[in-house]
Amino acid sequence: MPTELTLYEALRNRLIGGEFEAGQRLKSETLRHDYDVSASTIRETLFRLSTVGLVDSLEQRGFRMPEQSTELRTDLTRTRIMLESEGACLSVRHGDVAWEARLTAAHHELKHIESRLRADDESQTLLKLWADAELKFHRTLIDECRSNLLKEFHLQVFYRFRQQFVTTDREFGFVPENVEQHQSILNAVLSRDEALIRARILEHLSRNLQEDQP
Amino acid sequence: MPTELTLYEALRNRLIGGEFEAGQRLKSETLRHDYDVSASTIRETLFRLSTVGLVDSLEQRGFRMPEQSTELRTDLTRTRIMLESEGACLSVRHGDVAWEARLTAAHHELKHIESRLRADDESQTLLKLWADAELKFHRTLIDECRSNLLKEFHLQVFYRFRQQFVTTDREFGFVPENVEQHQSILNAVLSRDEALIRARILEHLSRNLQEDQP
DNA sequence: TTTGATTAAAATTACGAAATTCTCTATATT
């Protein structure tokens, strides 16, 4: 049981879990009591979270949950498409059969949770499991790209993506199309067709794009 | 007169300016005296710098200048190629004549400094000017890509790139080829040929790639 | 001479409190 979360991880999970409203103030004076630490420690953690965009930091005005915006969601989606496509194609070039196996395993677990979710899409525990499994699948997808920077950026974008969409989209995550789309991505990877991989990732994420410009 | 630098910016400039050696300890107890602030304030700033990779943070062992490594330099170079190519191509699609003008202006200033540097490549003031001008040129190149995330990531990579290469490569920046290469990039942009732009950026940065794998 | 242990010094981390800044409400004015 991983109860050994750092303060950073604990706060991050709450920030991307839809607990706070967009624009809501995050008072270190209040948050300190949830973890029984001093205000300085909370402040430090909030500062670190602000450098990866999960918290907005205003000079002399403390910290806030980031605002919602269509522009940001579009940017996050496009950037995720770029990083994930690039990472997946590089992984296909460098990855061996063991990587294919790991990706297949991650997909299998994800599929299992998604099918259970179709029966009961209210269960909070299932939703938690789904969130972890989906992250695992998408991270495994780019795992063999041989660029730590790309992986760090992807993770950063992934968290902010979650944060923006979880609170907006009530049906975030468990749309039935996802199940087929994840399967399509896996198939594309196993066929090692880079153009197809890019197309499938684009297809999977493009439903989050609501824009005027092409 | 920009003497109004924040502590963060001041420290960042020193970290990418080649003042510290790789792996060197950055003692908050020592640094606090340079700015006449408390150790906590320095600590906080070092923490923020560590989240963007400009400082290494070791649990209970303080902060250090990041180590040199060929792997990191390769990663930084490749990632910069990816972000800068993508950003430049997007800018070409979205940017108007005013952007072309700004890029041409930035290149003109850079060229001027580079030519002066050929006569006197020891001058520290010229080197400072060159560093600013080169950053300006490469940032303007991707300025109209319409993705704040891409621009943030690019800036982050650019700073770490500087940090890694400045301390290694004594001749960093003022190799004569740079002058022609910057010109080539500008020409490619003005011709609006995306494949050519990518090729020129790759050409410009690939001399920093020393690798076995293809 | 090298290795290992012990001790002293120095540094990092966490905390609590003072000082500055902002926020909110009540009151006065146009």
Place this chain on the structure above:
DNA sequence: AATATAGAGAATTTCGTAATTTTAATCAAA
């Protein structure tokens, strides 16, 4: 009624200190 002002209260930021941990330095033993 709407706007502006003033003051009390709350929150943020900075600082100095105490406690824990690491680093180094000294000395003894192989």
